[in-house]
């Protein structure tokens with residue numbers, strides 16, 4: 001994958017949404033969609049190991065990093081030399097990110113880190129991490145946090161992979177035992193980590209859905225092809241059952257709706273340096289539709305679903321079904337996404353305010 005990324009960069013296709021001043025291609029959102037559609041049509045390889053680096057670590061450094069940080073890290077993100085992971089979630093701080101407890105004690109030119117993170121995707125292969133720490137002793141909630149660049153090979157870091165239902169190791173626990181990080185690795189100002197983290201999450205939620213949406217359209221078409229090519233116990237093609245054909249029609253129509261929503265969200269964020277909340281609509285629809293598509297695929301497979309074929313993970317319906325449960329959790333749960341839509345797009349009262357009014 002590093003090699004593939006280097007080739008993409010050599011051809012001018014790495015960081016397609018990054019400003020050209022930072023080595024990107026400066027494509028507008030609609031042009032990015034065209035790129036992803038053509039990439040999927042051509043059967044380009046899955047490059048999700050680079051998604052943290054290219055979708056949000058790089059854009060965060062462009063937005064808030066120092067000139068030195070930008071000069072050192074950005075080219076190595078673009079050419080695939082560096083893989084990044086995201087160290088935000090902790091056992092007690094997922095949806096409620098402001099509950100972060102992982103501690104960074106500042107002394108001289110270093111921050112000494114102690115604590116742990118969880119659900120860190122790709123930590124076992126990552127070179128660097130977006131690490132959010134509590135650097136102000138005794139600070140509460142959003143205050144006193146810092147966003148730092150953590151070199152994953154620093155002594156004192158232990159990475160423990162977590163096995164998922166599909167048998168893969170998508171996520172890890174990461175433990176920090178007196179890990180010394182140079183103060184120069186703070187992105188933005190010390191204590192300003194919440195603001196920087198919100199920019200990172202806006203990049204993550206705002207635009208990184210485009211590639212996933214294109215892949216889901218392809219999945220629905222593959223499911224359709226499966227229903228045409230497969231016969232049931234009665235010898236008839238699955239697609240000839242009106243109930244199956246009807247359900248597939250609905251799934252295809254919803255995938256089409258999702259495509260329109262993606263175009264709309266991408267078009268709206270055309271002039272925003274940091275994407276707005278509209279991408280959350282697409283991310284929510286995408287995650288829930290993905291689960292429905294694979295649930296229906298499993299129903300069509302019947303007992304055949306108990307056998308996992310040798311097909312690669314990205315196109316294996318059984319493994320994708322098992323992994324799809326995580327789609328409504330990772331990157332923000334469906335409930336949290338609905339809260340964002342309610343509060344930031346529809347302008348409804350904040351859920352905290354509503355909770356205060358509910359009978360005890």
Ligand SMILES: Cc1cc2nc3c(=O)[nH]c(=O)nc-3n(C[C@H](O)[C@H](O)[C@H](O)COP(=O)(O)OP(=O)(O)OC[C@H]3O[C@@H](n4cnc5c(N)ncnc54)[C@H](O)[C@@H]3O)c2cc1C
Pocket residue numbers: 085086087088089090091092093094095096118119120121122170171326327329330331332333334335336339351
């Ligand atoms: C595949 C995958 C990859 C991930 N990768 C990373 C990564 O690379 N880096 C990283 O830092 N994290 C990562 N995560 C973690 C992810 O961000 C968290 O799992 C997610 O934010 C939810 O947090 P939690 O698991 O602590 O659940 P909790 O926040 O404890 O939520 C538990 C339940 O309560 C609900 N809930 C919580 N708050 C509210 C609310 N205010 N209103 C309504 N309902 C609420 C949730 O919807 C959920 O159903 C990943 C997770 C998955 C599944």
